[in-house]
Amino acid sequence: MTELRNQSVRDLLTNAKKASKTLARAERNAALRAMQARLLEAEPEILRQNAVDVQQERQRGTGEALLDRLTLTGARLREVAQGIEQVIALPDPLGRTLDGWRHPKGMQIEKVSVPLGVIGVIYESRPNVTVDAAVLCLKAGSAPVLRGSASALNTNRVLVRAMRLGLRDVGLPEDAVTLIDSADRASVTELLEARGLVDLVIPRGGAGLIQHVVTHAKVPVIETGVGNCHLYVHRDADLEMALNILLNGKTQRPGVCNALETLLVDREIAPVFVPLAVRALRSAGVEVRGDEDARMYAPGVEAASDTDWESEFLDLILALRVVDGLSGALEHIARYGSQHSEAIVTSSLHSAREFQESVDAAAVYVNASTRFTDGFEFGFGAEIGISTQKMHARGPMGLAEMVTYQYRVTGEGQIR
Known part of the structure; x- marks a missing residue:
């Protein structure tokens, strides 16, 4: 040879x-x-x-x-x-x-x-x-x-x-x-x-x-490949579903490009969901870095820096921000997203459709984990990469x- x-x-x-x-x-x-x-x-x-x-x-x-x-x-x-x-x-x-x-x-x-x-x-x-x-x-x-x-x-x-x-x-x-x-x-x-x-x-x-x-x-x-992927939890979300999708997206394999890097929480449900999310993430060994509002609802969370919003951590680290509704989530993703995979959890068909039509990404999820952005999972056999x-x-x-x-x-x- x-x-x-x-x-x-x-x-x-x-x-x-x-x-x-x-x-x-x-x-x-x-x-x-x-x-x-x-x-x-x-x-x-x-x-x-x-x-x-x-x-x-x-x-x-x-x-x-x-x-x-x-x-x-x-x-x-x-x-x-x-x-x-x-x-x-x-x-x-x-x-x-x-x-x-x-x-x-x-x-x-x-x-x-x-x-x-x-x-x-x-x-x-x-x-x-x-x-x-x-x-x-x-x-x-x-x-x-x-x-x-x-x-x-x-x-x-x-x-x-x-x-x-x-x-x-x-x-x-x-x-x-x-x-x-x-x-x-x-x-x-x-x-x-x-x-x-x-x-x-x-x-x-x-x-x-x-x-x-x-x-x-x-x-x-x-x-291909850089995945600064977001999960937005809408005010009409099933919170148990949101927790499951969050933990799967962040912890199942944190070192891959379709893992979650940022959690965006609707201000209307933040007082309830932020403490739940932080508690579940910490139990799974995830370090959470939050904005001022998130830290108010979950004391002890480390302050997020400006660079955290644009980071692909590829590790058990997650950035957390409270946003003003769907428009706030879309604005954040438009500024910091990498056009890879973005997700919303909501029971509102109108909000789901608006999210899908407004987000500029290769894959957009409603009520499902970003971890599915994968050639095997899409039925393509092996993949050569994920084009952004x-x-x-x-x-x-x-x-x-x-x-x-x-x-x-x-x-x-x-x-x-």
């Missing part, structure tokens, strides 16, 4: 470009099954190397929420393998006629889905992304070039080695899945500037990573968003 560590970034990208040309007509589902088998076979080594990564990060003082994002267990690895099964079961996204019509001169014009080519994926911590991204790109006929964080490098090496073995097992080029095996940030710059070799870059991670990619890329980018922009793709990106299209025109000698 080719050793990735010995290759320059440009050589990796050149080889990936060449490999991508073979994928549209390949037996891609067979390749995914072979990759799945190799990943399960490599479980002991994957978990061993992951334990090394986790221990190194713990020694660096990394918080528990981020350690959870990094950690693989046997159960999580089997979930990843099950995700491959779900992608295999999805219809082939290539070669679909998206539209078609006849030109007045008699030519048949068809709009047909085709691969993007080489897709660079730059991401932090979560090693499951290594597999999810590779699988989705391959199913869509593109070659992924993966650049994970230094914190997961040992794990990613084993994961990619297993997937490349799976490709070799079915006669496909190993370079259809590539890892940039370097912690050097210069490798990211090379990837972002590789016009002609890279067709698309997708960053997954915190605000700093995404901003760096968007600012420095010379290739197309889909902006509006061009080409928005929200959880599955196979349908991983292809482009070309116009195929068939004539009988027509000239213009």
Whole structure:
């Protein structure tokens, strides 16, 4: 097997470009099954190397929420393998006629889905992304070039080695899945500037990573991931429902982009709901930072700073503000939201509709947790990321968003 560590970034990208040309007509589902088998076979080594990564990060003082994002267990690895099964079961996204019509001169014009080519994926911590991204790109006929964080490098090496073995097992080029095996940030710059070799870059991670990619890329980018997600509890809310949604959104997995970061409470119910919410959050180990009104109803809450309203904590920390009705909630979200996922709890159909129509976000929830903003949960199989922009793709990106299209025109000698 080719050793990735010995290759320059440009050589990796050149080889990936060449490999991508073979994928549209390949037996891609067979390749995914072979990759799945190799990943399960490599479980002991994957978990061993992951334990090394986790221990190194713990020694660096990394918080528990981020350690959870990094950690693989046997159960999580089997979930990843099950995700491959779900992608295999999805219809082939290539070669679909998206539209078609006849030109007045008699030519048949068809709009047909085709691969993007080489897709660079730059991401932090979560090693499951290594597999999810590779699988989705391959199913869509593109070659992924993966650049994970230094914190997961040992794990990613084993994961990619297993997937490349799976490709070799079915006669496909190993370079259809590539890892940039370097912690050097210069490798990211090379990837972002590789016009002609890279067709698309997708960053997954915190605000700093995404901003760096968007600012420095010379290739197309889909902006994903930063999740400053809000829950607004309306005056007509079922308070028990609101508590359940709040706790699920904040505590189920606090280190992910669809976790809640800010709670907005309608002033009319604040005297009752704020103490209930703070008590429940504290019992779950959440640090609450509130505005002056929230602190009046729940003494002992730490004062929120201006930066707390715009923070993606990715930890057991929550900002809490009392707002003047639906208009106050919408104003706060418009100022501080990241266009990811926003939620309202209310029994008012009118208020629910107004919230959905007014909030500028990829996913808007009524009486449900923001934790559902996820490719698996939306029925897409694995996801490549959650787009917070509006061009080409928005929200959880599955196979349908991983292809482009070309116009195929068939004539009988027509000239213009």
